[in-house]
Amino acid sequence: MSRSITVDEVAAAPDSGGTDYINATKGVWSWLTTVDHKRIGIMYLVSVLTAFALGGFFALLLRLELLTPKHTIMSADTYNQAFTLHGVVMVFLFIIPSIPGALGNFFLPIMIGAKDVAFPRLNLLSLYLYWIGAIFALSSILSSGLDTGWTFYVPYSSTTNTAVVNVTLGAFVLGFSSILTGLNFIVTLHKLRAPGVGWFKMPLFLWGLYATSIVQILATPVLGITLLLLVFERTLHIGIFDPALGGDPVLFQHFFWFYSHPAVYIMILPGMGIISELIAVHAHRKVFGYKAIAFSSVAIALVGFLVWGHHMFVAGQSELASTIFSFLTFLVAIPSGVKVFNWIGTLWGGSISFKAPMLFALSFLFLFTIGGLTGVFLGMLSVDMHLHDTYFVVAHFHYVMMGGTVTAFVGGLHHWWPKMTGRMYSEKLAVLSCALYFIGFNATFFTQFLMGSRGMPRRYYNYLDQFQPLHAFSTFGSWILGAAFLVMLYNLLNSLKNGERAPKNPWGGLSLEWETASPPVTENFVHVPHVEHGPYDYAATVARRAS
Amino acid sequence: MSAPAEIVEGQPSAERGSPQFEVAHHFDSADTQFDAGRMGVWLFLVTEILLFGGLFCTFAVFRSWYFEDFVEAHHHLNKVMGGANTLVLIGSSLTMALAVRAAQMTDKKQTTRMLVITLLCAATFLVVKYFEYSAKFEHGLLPGAYFHGEGFQGTHAGVFFAIYFLMTGVHGLHVLIGMGLITWMLIRNLRGDFSSRYYAPVENVGLYWHLVDLVWIYLFPLLYLVG
């Protein structure tokens, strides 16, 4: 890749005699005590993928149970615990930490030409807190389970005799982990950008992470106090949420959603950032509307704080509050729409290669558009009255969270896999897994829109016979989806052993991570790189090469 | 790092201590490292404010719903003790600020003195709190289900005391954590870690301590004065 503008180019991509961040030091201990953001990223990656496998296992069990009404493979109580754990594991242990923890940690410093994040030891602490939180949360499986749903609504959660305290304390600790990551990223982006990396010369992935970090800082502490209040309500009956003592169960929902709605943006914004990278790099095209995409990330993050009450239109919230929240919800839909248009605009006039990462990015566009548009249904006050707490909602948030975030995550994983591991995976298998994923996903979840709009409530163990064919179809879809992930797992793991050595820049990208070796050396670059053009100046680069 | 520091004329330049301090490898200058640390602490303080914010929100909601009950219940708090504690905490904020100033001037003795006074103020605060809590326990002025205070007209005093104990309890926990951090600073100061070249930890603990004071500045009038 000719990039004449890098002052330290020769030194920045050293053939360092085979020494890289992976084999720089040896032994488990050297990983557990590392402060290298790349190693921490890899440990996050392994952890969140384990969590994803666990959550996915619960999901498959749930779908199997729903194959027929009434008892199929488990009792109602087991079912309730399974969907709760599916939600808790996927939300707190997988989606929230996934992209920032794994890909963000690995690439954020490299993309701005820094040697590490601002607070490397805090970064390691954040990983340890994640593990501790995970152990707390998962200890519930071994004790009495948890059957509240991931939303912990009172008074159910303050009266059920399952392990609410373990899991809330776990989520509390996980919240700390999330806060520390966000704090670290914000400071890193402010203070450690290499010379020449101005705010608007950052890859858009970083704008996504920046916006995410703002939300993590502002919203997560409220989850902390909410869970603390819940624990006190359970153990000491303080009466803040207990109506018998003058408290208000609906107030809990305000507290919970003040965090959990912005948390939706913690989940999706980094994914949107990845998609901007994938489309630009694989289309070799300058991003259309860079500033619009960058600012819309921040706008989504901030306006996202004003709309939590749209989860409560039928919860006993006042009509005035519902009206205000509905209005603001429509406003937050706009920046998401703008992003989609900009991505399509970036395809225009590009030179598009259909490697696996790009296929995932196009799948994202398809799935996220459905997810986003069905969100508009739920934002409409009267329509939400019919759809709230039905499978329509389940389908909607799976299209956003899985069709959006997970698709972006696996797309990003394929995109950066050669950089992270130094190995190429089999393109054929990657394309196969993407195709299976796309088909399986739609089969599983599109069906659920139909069930929901026809009146099938969520969190149902047993259901009306008329829904059986649709449920069965959804369950078959989930098996295809499961198979897609098995193929993907095999492909990626196999590449570690048998994959070809990855070149420095397999996709012809222009951002800084493609300047350094695959895999990168311990401090990313031998000399601080000096960058004089944006990460998407493809046309200029081609022209320069031609001249 | 190698390059000898340039010293700006007119700034305090006691002994150039802290040989331990080196700019961390991933920062380009000492200023950047200082700023990064301080920005990190400010971001952390944001999370603290929103954590307490949840409790302020419950207070606002329930005060509005059970206004009379709250006014009645707040007369059972001791304004004198609360006021005294406010003065103690403000005093500790002053001494903390002075400790940072002393550290900035590489005045080790003065730093030690000020940190010790700050610790004593914090301890005084907690002792007063202990007496207040005991009095509440004695009269059955307890949260929610455990409330059995006598002579109350309203039926929601339990909610007031739930919020009172939560707010002051969480605040008290922060005072305790602050005392731990100040003690740690004291030890490091005695070890000779700090100088005008390097005082970031003292400054950052100071910021935390001032926030603890800030929260109390709102807690006190809300709970003790207007109810």
Place this chain on the structure above:
Amino acid sequence: MSDHAQHGPGGHGKDHVPHILPLSTYFKTWGALMVLTVITVGASYLNFGPGNLVLAMLIATAKAATVALVFMHLYYDHKFHGVIFVSSLVFLGIFIAFTMFDTETRGRAEAMEGEHPANIKDPFGGTASEAAAKAKLKPAAAPAHH
């Protein structure tokens, strides 16, 4: 926003130079805080009705601002740190205000229906009772068209 991207390696010294305030500033600040505390306690013995809350909050805010600006050096610090601090208060305000939009107005629509049936029930048309009456009439009215 402080932008360190412009600083090259070695562009700045390896030493940080502290910004030191004169002692008198600290003591004046402390004095002001003590006086404000005495005023707020004193004011609580007088009855201004809702004014008590407003006054107490104004004094508390004055005290908090003093602590933040002087003791916490926010006045002398990077502007961005002030932005961080203020935005936390803004979002806290949003949290409390939006929650109270709900808690303060529950059941209000029902009450308004009682008082002004024409306005709230169907702001775009007649009253609820009329709407129901209309709906009731429809099947009966339909044959009339024949």
Place this chain on the structure above:
Amino acid sequence: MTNTPIELGSFWLPKQSSTVAPQVDQAWNAVYWVAVFFFVLVVTGMVVFSWRYRRKKEGEVTSDVDHNTALEVIWTLIPLGITMGLFTLGLRGFINASVAPADAIEIHVTAQKWSWSFTYPNGTTTAELGVPKDKPVKLVMSSTDVLHSLYVPEFRIKQDVIPGTYTTLWFQATEAKEVALLCTEYCGTGHSDMAAKITVMEGPKYLEWLDANGDGADKPPAERGKSLFTTKSCAGCHSVDGTRVVGPSMKGVFGKMEDLADGTQVKVDENYLRESLLNPNGKVVKGYQPLMPSFQGQLKDKDIDAIIAYLKTVN
């Protein structure tokens, strides 16, 4: 679980069986077609551009156009206008559904794990809901334990039921038929079985039903007792399958000798059961707390007879 199915009215939605439903469906249709339009727009753009600009050789020169202000303003403002329209449409249906007409019949709904009970203006309580056709009905709802939510798909109405607070919901049924009522707020083990049947009747038939059928006077006593056992919340504390809940199980209770808390013994017969309903904490079974409320004044003699008749059958 009730076996009343949800009748479909279109591919996506159930039948419209209340006066609220057409307005909700109007909003649904609007947003549905807006969504279809934008989905087709995005996917077409994606497919067409992907094909048209596929990479034919390496090193192609790509467009350097990085924005177009006019275009971007347009594609921000048009969706903004559309969403504002949708908001208004949603608000309209919502306000209409939120506030009941003043002349609505008030029926009190009590939700508990995991059953519904409905109390009519004349004091009758039933486990299934009966309502007149073409008359507005207002439900005043409260829960005795956790959150529940009352949902009638064919009426397009839903509202959470909260302990310690009354929430309301209203509808006016347009067709004499049976429709399903479901619980949509997760409430534990029996959540998915917490359903009830709504029978919509012609006006005169409703009054008849309320008088006679309402409190089940024409059913055999044991059957009436069984429904009273649910509607009067007995089932919340007393199981009928032998499991220990808050109070003793009723399985095989009739004729049994029970040890009492005061050390004496008692034979469970009609008189003991009657006494336990009216003065429940007089003779408490050993190992249980005196927690049961008295049903003095709430149960008529024939109700007590019916419950006893039912308990005789629980083995």
